[in-house]
Amino acid sequence: MKLATLKDGTRDGQLVVVSRDLRTAAIADAIVPTLQRALDDWTFYAPQLLDLSDSLNQGRARHAFAFDPKACMAPLPRAFxxxxxxxxxxxxxxxxxxxxxxxxxxxxxxxxxxxxxxxxxxxxxxxxxxxxxxxxxxxxxxxxxxxxxxxxxxxxxxxxxxxxxxxxxxxxxxxxxxxxxxxxxxxxxxxxxxxxxxxxxxxxxxxxxxxxxxxxxxxxxxxxxxxxxxxxxxxxxxxxxxxxxxxxxxxxxxxxxxxxxxxxxxxxxxxxxxxxxxxxxxxxxxxxxxxxxxxxxxxxxxxxxxxxxxxxxxxxxxxxxxxxxxxx
Structure with missing residues (x-):
């Protein structure tokens, strides 16, 4: 699974799942909004993010879009x-x-x-x-x-x-x-x-x-x-x-x-x-x-x-x- 954080005008950005070939992404907001939140309860959120990743890699994810590294913050824009x-x-x-x-x-x-x-x-x-x-x-x-x-x-x-x-x-x-x-x-x-x-x-x-x-x-x-x-x-x-x-x-x-x-x-x-x-x-x-x-x-x-x-x-x-x- 590959994860990124997009710039959205906030300090912590928007978590997205990225395809294995780095070509497409899907917003993970319906699952968890930020990577830090996902890490705080990884056993709960990771399986759901993995399901979205599988769908994305199989071309079945709804609302998938082209992934642009220039739109990315650090995966964790600020860390503890x-x-x-x-x-x-x-x-x-x-x-x-x-x-x-x-x-x-x-x-x-x-x-x-x-x-x-x-x-x-x-x-x-x-x-x-x-x-x-x-x-x-x-x-x-x-x-x-x-x-x-x-x-x-x-x-x-x-x-x-x-x-x-x-x-x-x-x-x-x-x-x-x-x-x-x-x-x-x-x-x-x-x-x-x-x-x-x-x-x-x-x-x-x-x-x-x-x-x-x-x-x-x-x-x-x-x-x-x-x-x-x-x-x-x-x-x-x-x-x-x-x-x-x-x-x-x-x-x-x-x-x-x-x-x-x-x-x-x-x-x-x-x-x-x-x-x-x-x-x-x-x-x-x-x-x-x-x-x-x-x-x-x-x-x-x-x-x-x-x-x-x-x-x-x-x-x-x-x-x-x-x-x-x-x-x-």
Whole structure:
């Protein structure tokens, strides 16, 4: 099942069911108006939404209409929680090597995670708005899950049972603001502006064999200004799976329905697979040549993030954003 939220002038939008080929949609208002409401009582609403999905995929849904990603908000336009991890430890290791800093051994056994802003999440084609290019504008292609209620101290294997939906993420970073923030010892804030998500959120079964062991085993395709710069495999080198990440978030608290947990920037040790954020490319340049040469994004730049199935069909639709100046 694939779900999206259309812009309708309200903060939480209108929930729709989307066909498997992403061509058509049907409004779900007669069942449940918003995705958050559906997640709050998933066992009741999910079977009804699935019936509508089956009808849509079979061409029997009444009042079906053409699906347009440009009309989409984030699947969850505002969420109770957005917790982003760094499950691809290769990415962290490269950053530290470029700084000639030691890699703490516990980074391989205990996930890094920060709590991002979840009150203003972007749709797949919403602009990346920034006040200054000097901030160091970067994209970060990731995978995320949306959970139902997760009990405190859940075990990783049990945590996977609480995954309801998966999405793609562009976790935009303002790289030149981050060092000073981290230097204060209190984490990200200004360096992490609004995050964007794919047009649709999908139930795990939509991924078929590509979803196993709490990982998505498909390449993440990233284009920057129309040029392919990355195609790392999301399942390769993901040190912590989503069960482990959810369990980490729930170690000392309950995690409530509608919480989003991100994987962090997808990164493979095989550098021929390219990169999912500019910072990683700059780290590789620094390690090899002593200094980076690739610049961060400029006003007018674009980034496109997508995952395809084995038949070459888009699973989540594309995040396709442009960078614009504030008040442009």
């Amino acid at each position: 929680q957005w917790a982003d991890a760094s499950a691809y430890v290769n990415h962290v290791e490269l950053v530290r090597r470029a700084r000639k800093a030691e890699m703490p051994p516990e980074f391989w056994t205990d996930p890094l995670m920060y709590q991002g802003g979840s009150d203003d999440l972007l749709g797949p084609t919403d602009d990346i708005v920034c006040a200054s290019e000097a901030y160091g504008i970067d994209f970060e292609a990731e995978v995320a899950v949306i959970t139902t209620d997760v009990p405190m101290a859940v075990k990783p294997a049990d945590a996977l049972r609480h995954v309801r939906l998966l999405m793609l993420v562009n976790d935009v970073s303002l790289r030149n603001l981050i060092p000073a923030e981290l230097g204060k010892g209190f984490g990200f804030f200004q360096g992490k502006p609004a995050t964007a998500f794919s047009p649709v959120a999908v139930t795990p079964d939509e991924l078929g064999d590509a979803w196993h062991e709490g990982r998505v085993h498909r390449p993440m395709i990233v284009h920057w200004n129309g040029k392919k710069v990355g195609q790392p495999d999301c399942g390769t080198d993901m040190v912590f799976n989503f069960g482990e990440l959810i369990a980490h978030a729930a170690k000392t608290r309950n995690v409530r329905a509608g919480s989003i947990v991100g994987s962090g920037t997808v990164s493979n040790k095989d550098t021929k697979r390219g990169y999912c954020c500019i910072a990683e490319k700059r780290c590789l340049e620094t390690i090899e040549h002593g200094a980076p040469t690739t610049e961060f994004m400029k006003f007018g730049d674009s980034v496109k993030i997508e995952i395809f199935d084995e038949a070459g069909k888009s699973i989540f639709g594309a995040i396709d954003q442009s960078v614009v100046a504030l008040n442009e």
